[in-house]
Structure formats: C-alpha cells, structure tokens
Amino acid sequence: MxxxxxxxxxxxxxxxxxxxxxxxxxxxxxxxxxxxxxxxxxxxxxxxxxxxxxxxxxxxxxxxxxxxxxxxxxxxxxxxxxxxxxxxxxxxxxxxxxxxxxxxxxxxxxxxxxxxxxxxxxxxxxxxxxxxxxxxxxxxxxxxxxxxxxxNSNQRKALHVSAVFVNNFVNHLYKIGNDICKENNIPFEILQPLIQETANKITSLSPNEAQTGPAKRNDSQTINSHLQFLTDENQKEIYKILTKSIIDNGKKL
Amino acid sequence: MxxxxxxxxxxxxxxxxxxxxxxxxxxxxxxxxxxxxxxxxxxxxxxxxxxxxxxxxxxxxxxxxxxxxxxxxxxxxxxxxxxxxxxxxxxxxxxxxxxxxxxxxxxxxxxxxxxxxxxxxxxxxxxxxxxxxxxxxxxxxxxxxxxxxxxNSNQRKALHVSAVFVNNFVNHLYKIGNDICKENNIPFEILQPLIQETANKITSLSPNEAQTGPAKRNDSQTINSHLQFLTDENQKEIYKILTKSIIDNGKKL
CATH class of the missing domain: 3.40.50.720 (NAD(P)-binding Rossmann-like Domain)
Structure with a gap:
C-alpha cells in the first residue's frame, strides 16, 4: 500500500x-x-x-x-x-x-x-x-x-487561465442570461437545453466550428438592437467585447 | 390531421x-x-x-x-x-x-x-x-x-439576447480556452469534464450560487498574474470586464 x-x-x-x-x-x-x-x-x-x-x-x-x-x-x-x-x-x-x-x-x-x-x-x-x-x-x-x-508548471498556469474562461466566466454568462430572464418574467429553464447542447456540441465539433449567432454572421442590425435592449453597463460592455472578439476572429481565418 | x-x-x-x-x-x-x-x-x-x-x-x-x-x-x-x-x-x-x-x-x-x-x-x-x-x-x-x-414578442427579444450570452458568447469562451491550450501544447480534452460539469451544475444550483474562481474571491494576486499571462488584447479585455462584472455582482449582494 x-x-x-x-x-x-x-x-x-x-x-x-x-x-x-x-x-x-x-x-x-x-x-x-x-x-x-x-x-x-x-x-x-x-x-x-x-x-x-x-x-x-x-x-x-x-x-x-x-x-x-x-x-x-x-x-x-x-x-x-x-x-x-x-x-x-x-x-x-x-x-x-x-x-x-x-x-x-x-x-x-x-x-x-x-x-x-x-x-x-x-x-x-x-x-x-x-x-x-x-x-x-x-x-x-x-x-x-x-x-x-x-x-508542467507553465502549462498548468495556461490551463488555469483557460479554466477561468470556460468555467468561471461561462458561469457568469449563465448568470447574466438568468438575470435577463428574471427581469422579463421568463422561466430560466427555457434556456437549460440550449446550455446543455452548447456544452455537448464541442465534444464533436471544435468551438470554432460550433460558433453561430449575430456576431459570427456580422449581423449589425441584430447586434445594435441587442445593445439597445441592454441597460446594465457591464452587460453592454461584455456584449460589445465578445462580439468584437468573434468578429475579429472571423477576419483572421 | x-x-x-x-x-x-x-x-x-x-x-x-x-x-x-x-x-x-x-x-x-x-x-x-x-x-x-x-x-x-x-x-x-x-x-x-x-x-x-x-x-x-x-x-x-x-x-x-x-x-x-x-x-x-x-x-x-x-x-x-x-x-x-x-x-x-x-x-x-x-x-x-x-x-x-x-x-x-x-x-x-x-x-x-x-x-x-x-x-x-x-x-x-x-x-x-x-x-x-x-x-x-x-x-x-x-x-x-x-x-x-x-x-410574447418582448419576452422573445429578451430570450434571444439571453441566448446570445449563454450560447454564442459561452461558445466563444470555449474557443479562447481552446486557443490558450493549443498555444501551450495542452490537449483541450483536459477541459471537457470541467465544461460539462459547469453546464450540469446550474441544473441544481442557481448560476449565482455556482460561481467560483479568483474574481468571486476578489483574489487580485491571481487576477493580475492571469492578466500578465494573457497577450491577446481581446482576451485581456474579456478577462477584465468579466472579472469586473463578477466583482460588482458580489458587491450588490
């Protein structure tokens, strides 16, 4: 033993x-x-x-x-x-x-x-x-x-930063989704299957292949309408920078 | 029929x-x-x-x-x-x-x-x-x-914005995690169980209860070390605003 x-x-x-x-x-x-x-x-x-x-x-x-x-x-x-x-x-x-x-x-x-x-x-x-x-x-x-x-220790540090993105930050996005639902009297359970499917999808596709949505399509009309809908400053900033990052990523390919 | x-x-x-x-x-x-x-x-x-x-x-x-x-x-x-x-x-x-x-x-x-x-x-x-x-x-x-x-149509708009956060934006955070792993020769599969667990956790806990990590603990040493580690400007900005939003949320409670 x-x-x-x-x-x-x-x-x-x-x-x-x-x-x-x-x-x-x-x-x-x-x-x-x-x-x-x-x-x-x-x-x-x-x-x-x-x-x-x-x-x-x-x-x-x-x-x-x-x-x-x-x-x-x-x-x-x-x-x-x-x-x-x-x-x-x-x-x-x-x-x-x-x-x-x-x-x-x-x-x-x-x-x-x-x-x-x-x-x-x-x-x-x-x-x-x-x-x-x-x-x-x-x-x-x-x-x-x-x-x-x-x-090794360098890789572990990279892994820890990655884990903050895919765990802590992802969970905070869930919280924002939950907050928006609450404010509009929508049961959060409506979003649960989408959340599960989003996590499941990347077991068979790369996150890059799995990306969809207005930012991916560079659909400025929908993006602007969403930004007008949001009133919380942090939510607005998060929406803007993630949209920019998805659009920038599309340009790199 | x-x-x-x-x-x-x-x-x-x-x-x-x-x-x-x-x-x-x-x-x-x-x-x-x-x-x-x-x-x-x-x-x-x-x-x-x-x-x-x-x-x-x-x-x-x-x-x-x-x-x-x-x-x-x-x-x-x-x-x-x-x-x-x-x-x-x-x-x-x-x-x-x-x-x-x-x-x-x-x-x-x-x-x-x-x-x-x-x-x-x-x-x-x-x-x-x-x-x-x-x-x-x-x-x-x-x-x-x-x-x-x-x-109704107003609620559906709120739902669509929420869905962008919990699907499109979450998937982009997966992509960033994947990118950081790739740059450091770490197989992305290491993060898969964490990703699944993060999605599963909120079926029994609210996203607010499920939140963990350096931002939630207001652990400025780890946060600064992660920001120094990141070199991509978009990744840095995303890290900063999501960290700020999690910290601000803690103050509200």
Missing part, C-alpha cells in the same frame, strides 16, 4: 479522501485539519492530526490548502526527503519548500462541498522534479482517475 | 419537417424551397413547391427563412385569412404581413445541419394574435415537444 498523508480539509481535500478510500492501493494514514470536526465524517478520528508537527511517516504528503498558504505549510512541515505535492492549479511547483522533493497533483474540476463527484472522469495533472516521484504520483492518480496528464 | 405548409429549407425548416413527420396529428401537405434538392431526402418530391405562388390550402403556414427575408416572404404569400407564423427568435410577430392572422413558433435551440436533434426536450415558444390560433399552435407544438411556453 502507498501511504498517504492529506494536509487540509477543504473541498479538494475532502473529495480526495473519499476517492482514495475506494482505491485498493492507497492507505490514508493521516489527515491534518486545524478543526477536527471538518473530517470526522470522512476518516477515523484517531487518524486526524490537528498539529502539523505531529505528522507521521508516509510515502506521499499532499498539501491541499488555500493557494496563499501552500508555501508556508510546506515550510512548516517537519518531514524531510519525502515527496510533498500540492493540489493547486495556480501555484508553481518550485514554491514548495526545498527540504523535500516536490510535485503537483492537480485535479482539474470545480468542486462543491455537497455535490457528488465521479473522480473516474476528472483529469489529474501531474508534475514532479524526478522520474521516480512522477511514477509514484502516476500510480496514485491512475488508481482514482482514467485521465492522467503530465503537465 | 392539421395541414401544415413549411416555407424554407434551412436548418430549422429541415428539423421541423423531420419532427412533424413523426407526429400523428400533423400532415405536412407542402414544403417550399427555391432549390428542390434541399428537401428531396426529407419529403416526397411532389410536395415540394419552388414557386411561392403555388402554395396550396392548409391550416398553418410556417415561414422558416432567414430573419431579413421573413417580412418579405409573408408579403408575397397569396393565401389570405390563414394562420401564418415565423420561427425566429429576433423578429417581432407584427412584422408579418397584415393580410393573415399572425403567430410565432420559435424552437429555442442551436441547430446544426448534421447533428441529430431530440425535439422532445427543445422548448418551443409560442405567440399568436388570438386565442383560437394560439390553441392550434399549442396543439402542434405539444405533438413534438414536452416544453411549450407562451412568450
């Missing part, structure tokens, strides 16, 4: 604990949480450490805390010459403390505390300083997911 | 012909296409008219042509005192010619010629000048879809 210590008790840490519990090759020997109650429904109370100095021996230490605490936590660890990884999309591997070999174990997904997650299909992006450690991470990752990728 | 004439041979017209063919209460008595070959694989050749003056008697005439041709086609129709509807999200009902009772039969979906469509789950938005005509449209719509809504 590969002995793993999980440091942290947030969404990602909790989902990892659940996924590892199902793996036949991983033993979670300990989890760290300043507040024991965060983890008591997931792991035996005797395995929860509330003091970073009390961590026991393991093959792999996974730091899954907020981005701005990762470097500090890696510095505070008393273990040495053990593989230490973080789970963040936006922190460089080299930001981890030098006393331990470093790596990254980044599951690319949006985790909510209560929503169930099927880890099989969640891509896990791995990075390590040396090949032995990479192989260990790969074994661990493949025991919970079918989609494991070797992604 | 309700006798229907379809005028047009584009994506929406073709998908309607296929859906109506499966309905037990609708008979497509004729379809109009300037170019007969557009429809010969969907409907018996003898039922295809290539001359607008040759349309036969029916209960319902559905004009499914490009937005800027709808008014002109309704004007050219020789039939009188027959229910004539269009299928557009952005054209007012009153733009149809006055010699016939008017209505709208708007299936809210993004149609691609080759992608198969399950009409059962596509919302159909209906409008009519009088209640008798509305009931006819409702009967026709319910024979092909489980989701039928009464939506």
């Amino acid at each position: 590969i002995r793993v210590v999980i440091i942290g008790s947030g969404n990602v840490a909790q989902h990892l604990i659940k996924a590892f519990a199902k793996s036949s090759i991983i033993e979670i020997v300990q989890a760290f949480s300043r507040n024991k109650e965060n983890l008591t429904n997931l792991i035996d109370s005797s395995k929860i450490a509330t003091d970073l100095n009390a961590l026991i021996d393991a093959d792999l230490y996974i730091i899954s805390v907020s981005d701005n605490a990762i470097a500090e936590v890696s510095h505070q660890l008393k273990v040495e010459n053990k593989l230490v990884v973080h789970t963040s999309g936006s922190i460089d591997m080299i930001d981890l403390d030098n006393k331990n070999p470093k790596g990254v174990f980044y599951p690319l997904q949006t985790f909510s505390k209560n929503a169930a997650v099927n880890f099989d299909v969640i891509p896990i992006c791995l990075e390590a300083e040396n090949i032995e450690d990479y192989k260990l991470l790969e074994t661990v990752a493949k025991s919970i997911s079918d989609k494991v990728f070797n992604i | 309700i006798r229907v004439v379809i005028i047009g041979s584009g994506n929406v017209a073709q998908h309607l012909i296929k859906a109506f063919a499966k309905s037990s209460i609708i008979e497509i008595v004729q379809a109009f296409s300037r170019n007969k070959e557009n429809l010969t694989n969907l409907i018996d050749s003898s039922k295809i008219a290539t001359d607008l003056n040759a349309l036969i008697d029916a209960d319902l005439y559905i004009i499914s042509v490009s937005d800027n041709a709808i008014a002109e086609v309704s004007h050219q129709l020789k039939v009188e005192n027959k229910l004539v509807v269009h299928t557009s999200g952005s054209i007012d009902m009153i733009d149809l010619d006055n010699k016939n009772p008017k209505g709208v039969f708007y299936p809210l979906q993004t149609f691609s010629k080759n992608a198969a469509v399950n009409f059962d789950v596509i919302p159909i938005c209906l409008e009519a000048e009088n209640i008798e005509d509305y009931k006819l449209l409702e009967t026709v719509a319910k024979s092909i879809s489980d989701k039928v809504f009464n939506i």
